[in-house]
Amino acid sequence: MHISEHISLKELTTLKIGGVARYLASVSEVSELREALHFAEERKLPVIILGGGSNVLIANGEINSLVIKIDIKGIEWKEGAPPTLPTLKRGEGKGGAEDFVNVIASAGESWDGLVVEAVRRGLWGIENLSGIPGTVGATPIQNIGAYGVEIKDLIEWVEVFDTKVGIVRRLSNVECGFAYRDSIFKHPEGKGFIVLRVALRLKKGGIPNLAYRDLKEIFNSQFSILNEREKEERQSRLTPQDVRKAVLDIRSKKFPDLGKFGTAGSFFKNPIISKERFDELKKRFPNLPGFPLTRFDLTSGERSNLVKVPLAWILDNVCNLRGYERGNVKLFEKQPIVLVQNGLASSEEIESFAKEIATRVKEKTGIDIEWEVQKVKSMN
Incomplete structure (x- = not known):
C-alpha cells in the first residue's frame, strides 16, 4: 500500500x-x-x-x-446457489437453486463492467441498471435504481469491514435497511461500515422488466406493426442484451457526456409524499405523475400509502427550470434532475445553486427535496 x-x-x-x-x-x-x-x-x-x-x-x-x-477487485460466479431473499420480483418465477447464479463482486469493481459481464452470460436482473457510473461498493450504499429496478431486490448480502470493532462482517439484505436511495450505510449505525463485497442473485432465465415508460415505448415502437399477441410474444423473447442496449439508448439522450461536463448524475432524490399531499397537488397540477408506494412500519405494523413524484417533471412543468443556468452551474436541458458544471464551478457554487433549486420547489409545491449526492466537507 x-x-x-x-x-x-x-x-x-x-x-x-x-x-x-x-x-x-x-x-x-x-x-x-x-x-x-x-x-x-x-x-x-x-x-x-x-x-x-x-x-x-x-x-x-x-x-x-x-x-x-x-480498489479491491474480484468477481465470483456461483451457479446453483439457492436464493435467500424473501420476495420474488418480476420475471423470477419460482425456479429452484439451479435457475440462479450468485455473483459476488468486490467493492472496487466497475459497476457497469459487472453489468456487461452478467449480460454477456445471459443472466437477468441488473440489465436495467446499465450505464450507471461508479463502483460496486457504492451500489448498496445508495440503493441504486433505474428504469423500474432497485439493487435492493437483487442483493443477498453485503460484506463490510466494521471499523468500530475491526472485523469483517456480513450483513443480510434485511440488515442493510434498504429504502429509496437509502440504506443503513447512510445512517449513524452504519457509518463505521466499509463495503468490501456485494452478493447479487441473478437468474438464468427471465422476462424483461419493461415497466418504465420510456423502455416500454422503445420496444413498442420496434414491434409496432405486430398485433398485441405477437408483440407480447416478441417481447418475451428479448434478451438481457436487448434491454441493456435500450437502456443505454435512453441514458444517452437524457444524461450528459462525462467527457464534456462535470456531473454527479441525478443530484436530487425524487420526493416521496403522502397520498393526501399528492391528491392536493394533483388538483393544482392535473398532469402531475405519481407512482404509488406502500410502506410498512415493522415496529407498529402500520401501513402508509405514499406516492413517489418525478422531480424532473416538477422542475420542468411547475418551476420552469429546465436548462436553468446560473454562473458555472445549470440543470441539464435533457434531464433537469441532473446538475452539471462547466469545469469552473466551486463546491460552494454547486451548493448555493442546489439550495436555490430546493427553495424554488418548496415555494411552488411545499415539498422539501433532498440531495442524492453525498457531501464531503473540508476539514482544515
Whole structure:
C-alpha cells in the first residue's frame, strides 16, 4: 500500500470538483485497508472512503483527512446457489437453486463492467441498471435504481469491514435497511461500515422488466406493426442484451457526456409524499405523475400509502427550470434532475445553486427535496 500526500481529489470525482487531501491511500485488499485505518488512527485523522467518485460533492480547500480509495477487485460466479431473499420480483418465477447464479463482486469493481459481464452470460436482473457510473461498493450504499429496478431486490448480502470493532462482517439484505436511495450505510449505525463485497442473485432465465415508460415505448415502437399477441410474444423473447442496449439508448439522450461536463448524475432524490399531499397537488397540477408506494412500519405494523413524484417533471412543468443556468452551474436541458458544471464551478457554487433549486420547489409545491449526492466537507 502506498500513501500519497497533498493529492487533488478533483479528477477522482465525476463532478470534477474537490479539494486537496492531506493523505490518499489506495487499497486493494483487506490487510491494506487495516493498515490504512491504523495510519489514520495513529495521526488522529478523519477517514473518507472513496469509490468511483460518481455520487459525491467534495468541498474545495484542504481536506485534512486520510482518503481511502477502495480498489479491491474480484468477481465470483456461483451457479446453483439457492436464493435467500424473501420476495420474488418480476420475471423470477419460482425456479429452484439451479435457475440462479450468485455473483459476488468486490467493492472496487466497475459497476457497469459487472453489468456487461452478467449480460454477456445471459443472466437477468441488473440489465436495467446499465450505464450507471461508479463502483460496486457504492451500489448498496445508495440503493441504486433505474428504469423500474432497485439493487435492493437483487442483493443477498453485503460484506463490510466494521471499523468500530475491526472485523469483517456480513450483513443480510434485511440488515442493510434498504429504502429509496437509502440504506443503513447512510445512517449513524452504519457509518463505521466499509463495503468490501456485494452478493447479487441473478437468474438464468427471465422476462424483461419493461415497466418504465420510456423502455416500454422503445420496444413498442420496434414491434409496432405486430398485433398485441405477437408483440407480447416478441417481447418475451428479448434478451438481457436487448434491454441493456435500450437502456443505454435512453441514458444517452437524457444524461450528459462525462467527457464534456462535470456531473454527479441525478443530484436530487425524487420526493416521496403522502397520498393526501399528492391528491392536493394533483388538483393544482392535473398532469402531475405519481407512482404509488406502500410502506410498512415493522415496529407498529402500520401501513402508509405514499406516492413517489418525478422531480424532473416538477422542475420542468411547475418551476420552469429546465436548462436553468446560473454562473458555472445549470440543470441539464435533457434531464433537469441532473446538475452539471462547466469545469469552473466551486463546491460552494454547486451548493448555493442546489439550495436555490430546493427553495424554488418548496415555494411552488411545499415539498422539501433532498440531495442524492453525498457531501464531503473540508476539514482544515
